[in-house]
Amino acid sequence: xxxxxxxxxxxxxxxxxxxxxxxxxxxxxxxxxxxxxxxxxxxxxxxxxxxxxxxxxxxxxxxxxxxxxxxxxxxxxxxxxxxxxxxxxxxxxxxxxxxxxxxxxxxxxxxxxxxxxxxxxxxxxxxxxxxxxxxxxxxxxxxxxxxxxxxxxxxxxxxxxxxxxxxxxxxxxxxxxxxxxxxxxxxxxxxxxxxxxxxxxxxxxxxxxxxxxxxxxxxxxxxxxxxxxxxxxxxxxxxxxxxxxxxxxxxxxxxxxxxxxxxxxxxxxxxxxxxxxxxxxxxxxxxxxxxxxxxxxxxxxxxxxxxxxxxxxxxxxxxxxxxxxxxxxxxxxxxxxxxxxxxxxxxxxxxxxxxxxxxxxxxxxxxx
Amino acid sequence: xxxxxxxxxxxxxxxxxxxxxxxxxxxxxxxxxxxxxxxxxxxxxxxxxxxxxxxxxxxxxxxxxxxxxxxxxxxxxxxxxxxxxxxxxxxxxxxxxxxxxxxxxxxxxxxxxxxxxxxxxxxxxxxxxxxxxxxxxxxxxxxxxxxxxxxxxxxxxxxxxxxxxxxxxxxxxxxxxxxxxxxxxxxxxxxxxxxxxxxxxxxxxxxxxxxxxxxxxxxxxxxxxxxxxxxxxxxxxxxxxxxxxxxxxxxxxxxxxxxxxxxxxxxxxxxxxxxxxxxxxxxxxxxxxxxxxxxxxxxxxxxxxxxxxxxxxxxxxxxxxxxxxxxxxxxxxxxxxxxx
Numbered sequence: 229x230x231x232x233x234x235x236x237x238x239x240x241x242x243x244x245x246x247x248x249x250x251x252x253x254x255x256x257x258x259x260x261x262x263x264x265x266x267x268x269x270x271x272x273x274x275x276x277x278x279x280x281x282x283x284x285x286x287x288x289x290x291x292x293x294x295x296x297x298x299x300x301x302x303x304x305x306x307x308x309x310x311x312x313x314x315x316x317x318x319x320x321x322x323x324x325x326x327x328x329x330x331x332x333x334x335x336x337x338x339x340x341x342x343x344x345x346x347x348x349x350x351x352x353x354x355x356x357x358x359x360x361x362x363x364x365x366x367x368x369x370x371x372x373x374x375x376x377x378x379x380x381x382x383x384x385x386x387x388x389x390x391x392x393x394x395x396x397x398x399x400x401x402x403x404x405x406x407x408x409x410x411x412x413x414x415x416x417x418x419x420x421x422x423x424x425x426x427x428x429x430x431x432x433x434x435x436x437x438x439x440x441x442x443x444x445x446x447x448x449x450x451x452x453x454x455x456x457x458x459x460x461x462x463x464x465x466x467x468x469x470x471x472x473x474x475x476x477x478x479x480x481x482x483x484x485x486x487x488x489x490x491x492x493x494x495x496x497x498x499x500x501x502x503x504x505x506x507x508x509x510x511x512x513x514x515x516x517x518x519x520x521x522x523x524x525x526x527x528x529x530x531x532x533x534x535x536x537x538x539x540x541x542x543x544x545x546x547x548x549x550x551x552x553x554x555x556x557x558x559x560x561x562x563x564x565x566x567x568x569x570x571x572x573x574x575x576x577x578x579x580x581x582x583x584x585x586x587x588x589x590x591x592x593x594x595x596x
Numbered sequence: 597x598x599x600x601x602x603x604x605x606x607x608x609x610x611x612x613x614x615x616x617x618x619x620x621x622x623x624x625x626x627x628x629x630x631x632x633x634x635x636x637x638x639x640x641x642x643x644x645x646x647x648x649x650x651x652x653x654x655x656x657x658x659x660x661x662x663x664x665x666x667x668x669x670x671x672x673x674x675x676x677x678x679x680x681x682x683x684x685x686x687x688x689x690x691x692x693x694x695x696x697x698x699x700x701x702x703x704x705x706x707x708x709x710x711x712x713x714x715x716x717x718x719x720x721x722x723x724x725x726x727x728x729x730x731x732x733x734x735x736x737x738x739x740x741x742x743x744x745x746x747x748x749x750x751x752x753x754x755x756x757x758x759x760x761x762x763x764x765x766x767x768x769x770x771x772x773x774x775x776x777x778x779x780x781x782x783x784x785x786x787x788x789x790x791x792x793x794x795x796x797x798x799x800x801x802x803x804x805x806x807x808x809x810x811x812x813x814x815x816x817x818x819x820x821x822x823x824x825x826x827x828x829x830x831x832x833x834x835x836x837x838x839x840x841x842x843x844x845x846x847x848x849x850x851x852x853x854x855x856x857x858x859x860x861x862x863x864x865x866x867x868x869x870x871x872x873x874x875x876x877x878x879x880x881x882x883x884x885x886x887x888x889x890x891x892x893x894x895x896x897x898x899x900x901x902x903x904x905x906x907x908x909x910x911x912x913x914x915x916x917x918x919x920x921x922x923x924x925x926x927x928x929x930x931x932x933x934x935x936x
Contacts, residue, residue, distance in 0.1 A: 255666065255668065256666075257666045277668050277701075277704055278701075341657055341660045341661065342660075342661065342664055342666045343666075344661075344666075344668040344704060344705060345657060345658075345704075345705040347704070347705065379697070379700045448702065449702040449703055449704070450702075463701050463702065463704065464701075464702050465700065465701070466700055466701070466702060466735050467700065
């Protein structure tokens with residue numbers, strides 16, 4: 229193997245690939261990157277089995293080849309090299325010589341055979357709009373559960389319909405539902421897939437760049453996302469995602485409209501005095517007014533009153549302030565609508581005005 | 597390893613390579629008869645890209661990775677510091693929580709995912725309990741194989757969730773022919789005889805030391821049968837290295853096995869089938885010894901050695917096991933025992 233690449237170009241791809249590398253060495257080979265040459269590019273592959281990231285970097289290839297090298301070492305070397313051409317040359321055995329300007333490195337490498345085989349995209353792909361997907365994935369990652377034992381909640385459910393994309397994520401205490409009307413070409417029937425959390429994080433990183441559409445495909449075992457010249461492959465989670473339709477309340481008739489900014493700031497202040505484990509705050513709604521109240525057993529209490537647009541019976545309900553803030557801090561809408569029914573029914577939050585997205589957040593109440 | 601190279605337990609190999617492996621299985625049997633080897637080979641077979649339905653090719657990328665221990669769909673869990681643990685979280689390598697997580701995924705590049713737990717009896721109670729649910733209903737593309745030489749040390753709840761496949765010790769001829777192909781030293785026959793039906797033991801056995809230990813036991817037994825005096829026995833046991841070796845479980849276990857072998861030889865002499873005698877090199881001594889004992893005593897002696905081995909396996913104090921053995925095989929006690 230013998231090729232020359234530009235430092236900046238390689239570094240940018242390595243940064244993306246770095247996301248896929250295993251940090252804990254369960255399987256030692258996974259701390260490596262696979263470098264593979266094609267006619268005029270070098271393909272960099274990293275995987276931790278959950279997520280595989282494959283990036284392509286233009287290169288002048290003299291001798292074709294494929295080798296695995298330590299990801300950490302290669303990344304550090306490239307990071308600190310001067311802005312110049314980097315020359316990679318393998319000695320045909322276990323070493324790669326890396327030359328750049330006045331620096332010379334010799335890195336140990338492993339044959340390609342040891343590296344897990346990257347699943348091939350031999351399936352029909354469909355084009356999805358990149359920006360909506362970026363917005364939607366960014367707005368539901370926080371609600372994906374941290375509990376490793378609830379495997380089916382370890383990801384977000386993506387529902388593709390000929391006229392819309394929907395993402396749903398939940399951890400059993402709250403649920404985010406975000407949907408957008410988009411024409412998806414080439415999609416004949418509804419498609420539901422579970423995207424693991426890590427894949428969704430990587431996907432939102434990849435779509436942060438200026439791309440207009442991505443290609444999506446799925447097989448029995450894997451999901452594929454092609455973003456420009458980069459490929460993200462994720463393992464498919466097995467199992468049944470909960471029936472989210474049942475969770476979204478339909479009969480919450482008490483609609484309170486609040487200023488997002490004011491509500492967020494007030495919650496931040498009041499939650500200081502909330503119980504440190506439960507983060508519980510009590511919201512009491514009366515005509516055109518919302519009271520937020522917290523009471524930490526031996527710490528003290530806090531109370532704040534906000535103006536609200538509301539007409540109807542008064543109602544009180546307890547929520548986890550942290551869960552409310554997780555949702556509110558990611559919003560850019562000016563107002564927010566909070567739909568309630570009674571103190572035992574889950575609350576529903578929606579940004580106002582609606583905009584292009586149907587964005588809903590369901591939050592289970594707390595007994596106070 | 598290719599399945600056709602697998603030595604011994606052919607019936608089991610034929611069943612497993614053909615039929616579908618159950619989702620959770622338990623391979624039991626003495627150490628070194630190929631339980632782990634077969635489990636890994638079956639995993640390689642299921643994922644092999646060349647080869648046939650019943651034989652792996654050994655050369656495709658999948659087989660190469662299996663052989664190097666890099667295959668992303670074949671996981672081997674082994675005790676770390678003598679225990680298989682539950683682990684902090686699902687990312688903790690080589691723990692049962694990691695197994696629980698990994699089992700949930702579909703194969704990465706192969707057809708089936710394999711999770712092999714070697715020396716499963718070393719699982720802590722929490723570790724064992726945490727995989728019960730997984731063992732009960734693993735996803736259809738995952739297979740779990742537990743391997744143990746001591747199935748009774750597993751929780752009954754684990755055993756009842758797995759289909760058991762018992763492996764048997766290999767015959768002397770089988771081991772001998774294997775050794776002839778793989779070793780180039782003399783005394784292969786002796787080595788095969790002393791291997792307790794296990795290829796791993798046959799290969800790793802220190803022949804010289806084992807024969808020394810065997811002679812020590814033969815001496816002990818001879819003097820016991822002549823005088824039946826505890827005093828003389830104690831004197832011999834007080835000498836090094838016997839004194840220190842009899843304090844360890846492994847030491848007593850080894851000596852009990854050697855005594856069992858000698859007992860069997862005496863039995864074969866008594867029933868006049870000398871061709872089956874293992875310790876051919878000490879035939880004269882054995883014959884002399886055999887003349888002084890009765891067939892019934894030999895039978896009882898073998899029974900008591902077996903009992904002692906069972907006790908050792910169940911954590912009875914090793915020295916006590918060894919002493920009880922002689923007490924039980926003394927003619928006085930033995931007669932009384934028989935009357936009761």
